[in-house]
Amino acid sequence: MKLATAAQMREIDKLAIEQYHLPGVVLMENAGAAVAREVERLLGGIKDKKICVFAGLGNNGGDGFVAARYFANGGAKVKVFLIGEKARITGDAQIHADVLSRMGVDVMEITGDRDWDKVRIAVTFSDCLIDALVGTGFHGEMSEPLALIVDIINRSGKRVVAVDVPSGVNADNGQVQGSAVKAHLTVTFGLPKPGLLLYPGASQAGEVILDGIGLPLPLLATAPVQQMTITAGYVKQLLPKRRADSHKGLNGHVGVIAGSHGYTGAAVLCASGALRAGSGLVSLAVANSLRSIMEAKMTEVMTRTLPELASGAIGLKSIPFVEELSNYWDVIALGPGMGRQNETQAAIREIVRNAEKPLVIDADGIVALAGHMDVIHQADAMAILTPHPGEMAQLTGLSAMQVNQDRIGIARRTANQWGSIIVLKGAPTIVAFPDGEVFVNTSGNASMATGGTGDVLTGVIAALIAQGLSSHDAAVAGVYLHGLAGDIAAQAGAVGLIAGDLLQALPAAIAGLQS
Ligand SMILES: NC(=O)C1=CN([C@@H]2O[C@H](COP(=O)(O)OP(=O)(O)OC[C@H]3O[C@@H](n4cnc5c(N)ncnc54)[C@H](O)[C@@H]3O)[C@@H](O)[C@H]2O)[C@@H](O)CC1
Numbered sequence: 416m417k418l419a420t421a422a423q424m425r426e427i428d429k430l431a432i433e434q435y436h437l438p439g440v441v442l443m444e445n446a447g448a449a450v451a452r453e454v455e456r457l458l459g460g461i462k463d464k465k466i467c468v469f470a471g472l473g474n475n476g477g478d479g480f481v482a483a484r485y486f487a488n489g490g491a492k493v494k495v496f497l498i499g500e501k502a503r504i505t506g507d508a509q510i511h512a513d514v515l516s517r518m519g520v521d522v523m524e525i526t527g528d529r530d531w532d533k534v535r536i537a538v539t540f541s542d543c544l545i546d547a548l549v550g551t552g553f554h555g556e557m558s559e560p561l562a563l564i565v566d567i568i569n570r571s572g573k574r575v576v577a578v579d580v581p582s583g584v585n586a587d588n589g590q591v592q593g594s595a596v597k598a599h600l601t602v603t604f605g606l607p608k609p610g611l612l613l614y615p616g617a618s619q620a621g622e623v624i625l626d627g628i629g630l631p632l633p634l635l636a637t638a639p640v641q642q643m644t645i646t647a648g649y650v651k652q653l654l655p656k657r658r659a660d661s662h663k664g665l666n667g668h669v670g671v672i673a674g675s676h677g678y679t680g681a682a683v684l685c686a687s688g689a690l691r692a693g694s695g696l697v698s699l700a701v702a703n704s705l706r707s708i709m710e711a712k713m714t715e716v717m718t719r720t721l722p723e724l725a726s727g728a729i730g731l732k733s734i735p736f737v738e739e740l741s742n743y744w745d746v747i748a749l750g751p752g753m754g755r756q757n758e759t760q761a762a763i764r765e766i767v768r769n770a771e772k773p774l775v776i777d778a779d780g781i782v783a784l785a786g787h788m789d790v791i792h793q794a795d796a797m798a799i800l801t802p803h804p805g806e807m808a809q810l811t812g813l814s815a816m817q818v819n820q821d822r823i824g825i826a827r828r829t830a831n832q833w834g835s836i837i838v839l840k841g842a843p844t845i846v847a848f849p850d851g852e853v854f855v856n857t858s859g860n861a862s863m864a865t866g867g868t869g870d871v872l873t874g875v876i877a878a879l880i881a882q883g884l885s886s887h888d889a890a891v892a893g894v895y896l897h898g899l900a901g902d903i904a905a906q907a908g909a910v911g912l913i914a915g916d917l918l919q920a921l922p923a924a925i926a927g928l929q930s
């Protein structure tokens with residue numbers, strides 16, 4: 416499903432009005448009616464319920480006036496508080512404010528100190544509060560008196576429904592500067608906004624309900640929007656279909672180069688992830704002295720050995736061996752647990768530079784590229800990089816916090832800059848492509864924030880490439896599948912989930928998508 420930034424949503428609304436001659440006042444009517452419907456569902460009916468609507472001076476407030484009319488029509492006791500003076504309401508919002516006052520529903524201005532007492536009393540006796548303060552028109556930090564209202568709403572302990580976007584949340588990146596409404600439910604219009612999926616916005620929004628508000632489908636379908644969610648339906652049509660007469664030779668061969676002393680688990684998880692995601696064959700190339708450990712740990716994976724440094728990590732002498740081995744592989748998963756010694760890192764860069772097969776690069780593989788991004792352009796196929804925010808910070812010179820504050824923007828920018836597919840891991844994982852296309856994952860959960868889950872992801876994506884998916888589709892489908900395995904594994908208990916549980920859950924995740 417497409418996601419629209421505030422500016423894109425404004426443009427869509429504008430085109431609906433100008434090209435389709437659908438009046439803005441009708442869109443506002445539909446928006447307010449959708450909010451009222453959802454509130455009725457949430458409260459199990461609205462007759463005799465006490466509902467407070469907090470409206471701002473823009474169109475978000477206008478949606479609130481419409482909802483207030485439906486509440487009054489449905490027999491609820493409605494109080495509408497306006498943040499500012501009625502005289503400053505304009506356009507479509509003014510039309511709906513006028514209807515309200517003509518039907519005898521008072522819109523109370525909050526302008527002076529005495530008004531706050533009325534607000535507090537009304538809130539105390541309410542069943543539900545409607546946040547129609549600001550929506551996609553909000554920018555920057557919330558100023559007074561809005562911040563005070565937000566505080567009253569958040570401390571009320573009442574059910575809160577946000578109109579379009581919880582007030583204070585940046586619709587584009589989910590950031591909150593200062594305060595923001597914490598809603599149980601957000602009814603959003605047209606297309607979902609990225610800020611409702613990105614944190615902290617996602618936790619402020621609560622359950623998100625999308626309502627089309629009657630926007631013409633051709634307009635939404637053709638909207639020039641470059642970001643979308645990864646959904647089950649989308650991934651379903653990407654996954655490889657296995658022939659009834661299939662044999663292992665038809666399902667691809669993943670070559671994994673991973674692990675070093677102390678980090679054999681990373682290699683095992685990556686190689687096992689590739690097997691569990693359906694790769695016909697998986698080879699794991701490790702330093703010589705790790706062979707017996709790997710063979711004891713794994714049964715189905717073939718172990719290949721490489722010359723090693725005294726420390727048990729691979730060095731430059733491995734390069735010809737890797738070149739020979741990779742002739743038999745369809746894809747190379749590179750990096751988990753390989754180590755950060757200078758020579759190992761140099762060897763990783765050589766492997767990337769010489770690669771004739773698609774690459775999925777993770778962990779120490781990514782660190783090796785910091786300051787050496789030129790090598791990625793020398794690989795034959797477009798590489799997939801799967802950094803977590805800490806690794807992305809190392810690559811960009813930003814802090815992990817800065818990365819998280821603009822996950823979509825940074826993934827998009829670096830994918831373009833490096834000519835690579837970027838899988839920026841975290842909540843939620845973002846997949847970005849050099850042409851600006853971005854996917855936001857919708858599967859997965861916080862229990863997956865544990866060591867080794869990233870190694871599994873690398874193996875899963877590589878396995879999908881081995882089975883014939885393009886790197887584009889494998890990155891998108893792999894991220895979703897991995898998250899879905901996490902959701903299935905978390906059903907047994909979210910705390911204490913380990914990366915190995917994802918391996919067990921992968922077949923069920925695939926089966927669920929193929930049913
Ligand atoms: N045709 C349309 O454009 C439609 C718009 N709709 C609604 O309209 C909203 C967008 O309306 P607008 O563009 O009028 O904008 P908003 O109503 O979201 O916000 C504008 C108001 O917010 C105030 N504001 C902005 N930043 C602030 C800050 N930091 N602190 C305090 N106040 C701040 C502005 O002064 C202005 O009063 C959507 O979110 C949606 O709810 C819907 O009615 C559907 C149709």
Ligand SMILES: [K+]
Nearest residue numbers: 546549580582
């Ligand atoms: K709002």
